[in-house]
Amino acid sequence: MSLLDHILSFAVLALASCVAFALLLRDSKKVEASAEKEISPLGLGIVDQLTWVVRLRWLVAVVVLSLSLLAVFVLEALPVSSLLPLLFWIAVLTTSNAVLARSAGDAQELERRLSRHLALDFVVVTGLLSASGGVENPLYLSYVFPTIVGATLLSARKAFLLTVFGCALFCLLAAGEATGLLPHVTFDLFPHETSMSPGHAAHQPAFVAGKTASLLVLMLVSFYLTALLTSRLRASEARAFHAANEAVREHERLERVVDAAGLGMLVVDPEVTLSWRSRRAKRWVGGSELAGETCPLLAAKGGCSVCVAQLTFETGKPSEVERTVSGATTRVFRHLAEPLLDETGRCVQVVEVMEEITERKTLEADALRAGKLALLGQLAAGIAHEIGNPLASLMARLNRLERRRDDQFVHESLDVLKAQVERIDRTIKNVSGFSRMPPADWRACSLNAIIAEALGLVRYDERGLKVEIEDDLAEPSATVWAVRDQIVQAVLNLLLNAVEATPDGGRVSVTSSVSGGNAVIEVRDSGSGVPLELQEQIFDPFVTTKESGVGLGLAISRSLVHGHGGSLEVETLPAGGSCFRIILPLEGSGVQHTSEVMP
Known part of the structure; x- marks a missing residue:
């Protein structure tokens, strides 16, 4: 190479270096210590994309350095004098990459920086080719890589302008070498002298035109296909992002509805x-x-x-x-x-x-107390009669004792007095035992014993004396896991309703049985039955067929039965009257009981 060629070569290198460092200096003024993630057009974190590009450029720098050393010292395809410009452009690439790795800002600013660094990549590729054989170097296809990266990460407009910039640089390189304005470095792996084409291929118009046209077509096609695929991916990710945002909004809406x-x-x-x-x-x-x-x-x-x-x-x-x-x-x-x-x-x-449901349970406990008090009020006349009879017997016997003091009569009187006192004691115990509100005591209970206790309380109702009460209890008795007091109250409610619905001289029957793993209690009356239109609402609070009824007894009974994992049903009998049916799971059936009345 002549002295003029060396001067021209270093002038071009100096000009390109000034441009590269000017771009780097402009970016370095805006470098920050940390970066926040923003959403790019692809919907990915722009910092993640920059990390990917930075790693790719580090790999390219290592590969270019290795190829340069291989071409100069091992293959001797390039002169030693070309090593300095090659190392210079490698240094430009690594410096640019170090600055890009520390870049920060919002998505738009980072995208602008990325586009400038990709443009600098085209400059670096042009400088590397100029120092290693120009258009004769097969690695001129490296122009395609910044094109693909730009079409993937940048907007379509910026990616197209970047592709045009790369095409222009290659055209300038090819034209400069073909016209001799740029020095051509011999690349010995490429054949230069043949009988058909003497001299460098870089100086032959047909070769240069073919190489230039093929690369321009390849770059433009690569840009178009990559941009087309990227646009579809962006549209798909935009839809997915929208769906994700909608799912987040629905999640928040569900949270608010559930909380409300x-x-x-x-x-x-x-x-x-x-x-x-x-x-x-x-x-x-x-x-x-x-x-x-x-x-x-x-x-x-x-x-x-x-x-x-x-x-x-x-x-x-x-x-x-x-x-x-x-x-x-x-x-x-x-x-x-x-x-x-x-x-x-x-x-x-x-x-x-x-x-x-703390408040609801408190209200249920209050309703249960009120229901018991109502039942006791309903039984008050019978209770008074049950206590009054033995008291009258006691008074009569005591009056006779005042007149007769013989030993035999005194012994007989003591037996009579003791029997009447025990009768009063039993009555008081039955009533007080039913009226108290003990804590829920879950235990195994005999179904027949529960029914017998309820029947014992029904006889205090004076209306119970006017009807015939029958029982048909299956033996051996079924056993249920229950709060005994609550089931007694439910059965007593049904019995009193049946007695009240049955005309004088009518019949009330209660039966127990086992069916399908459940214990069944049926209370039948011979009254007029429950109208069909009321059977769905008869267990609702304040629904009643009685003229003076409040409508809480059946509601309380159903609540108590449901709390034991059971059900309460009603049907009108074909012959007249109603049948109320309590169905409770047998002990050990595995059904979870939930009733717990707060005292």
Whole structure:
């Protein structure tokens, strides 16, 4: 190379260096210590995209350095004098990459910086080619890579302008070498002298035109196909992003609806881990905020003795339990579990809804007390009669004792007095035992014993003396797990209603039986029956067929029976009259009982 060629080569290198460092200096003034993630047109974090580009450019720098050293010292395809410009452009690339790695800002600013650095990549590729054989170097195809990266990460307009910029640089390189304005470095791996084409191929118009045209077509096609694919991916991700935002809004709306309803909601996995819980449920259940945590109520003091979610996983059916939390104040929670089934019908998750029913339980306890007082008022005349008769006998016997003092009469009188006192004592115990409100005492109870106690109380009602009461109790007696006092009250309500509905001389019957794993109590009367249009509402509060009735007895009875996992039914008999049927699960049937009246 002549002295003029060297001067021209270094002048071009100096000019390109000034441009490159000017771009780098402009970016370095805006470098920040940390970066915030923003959403790019692809919907990905722009910082993640920059990280990907930076890693790719580090790899390119290492590959270019390796190829340069290989071409100069091992293959000797390039002169040693070309190593300095090659190292210079590699240094430009690494410096640019270091600055890009520290870039920060919003999405638009980062996109502008990325476009400038990709433009600088085209300059670096042009400088590397100029120092290593120009258009004769097969690595001229490297122009395609910044084109693809730009079409992937930048907007279509910026990517197109970047592609045009790269095409222009290659055209300038090819034209400069072809016209001799730029020095051509011999690349010995490429054949230069043949009988058909003497001299450098870079100086032959046909070769240069072919190479230039093929590269321009390749770059433009690469830009078009990459931009087309990217635009479709962006549209797809935009739809997915919109759907995700809509799902977040629906999630927030569900949270607000559940909270506004005063409910807590849990989504439970088969291992009894919580995959999601509402805000109110977090306060009630406790534990950490992490998804996948085992339900804290399993091991917590005052937690669930029976897990309603586990029960639903085992049975595949909805379940319900009540949980009482003792503390400064007693709180009662109702847990409802509903299974989520897959296409095979297998329960894969359980939705559990929690509701605090402390106030409702207090009202139910008050209603239960009021119901008992109403029943006692209804039985008051019979109770007075039951106590009055032995008192009259006592008074008569005492009057006779004043007139007769012989030993035999005194002994007889003592026996009579003792019997009448015991009769009064039994009456008082029956009434007081029924009227008290003890804590819920769950235990195994004989069904026939419950019915017998209710029948014993019915005889205090003077109307019970005007009808015939029959019982047909199956032996051996069925056993139910129950709060005895509550079932006695439910049966007594039905018996008193039957006595009241039956005309004088009519018949009331009560039977017990076992059917399908359940204990059944039936109370039949010979009255007019329940009208068909009232059978659906007869168990609702304040619904009654009596002229002076309040309409709470049947509602309380149904609540008590439901609390034992049972049901209360009614039907009008074909021959006239009604049949009320209590169905209770037998002891050991596995049905979860939920009733708990707060004293």
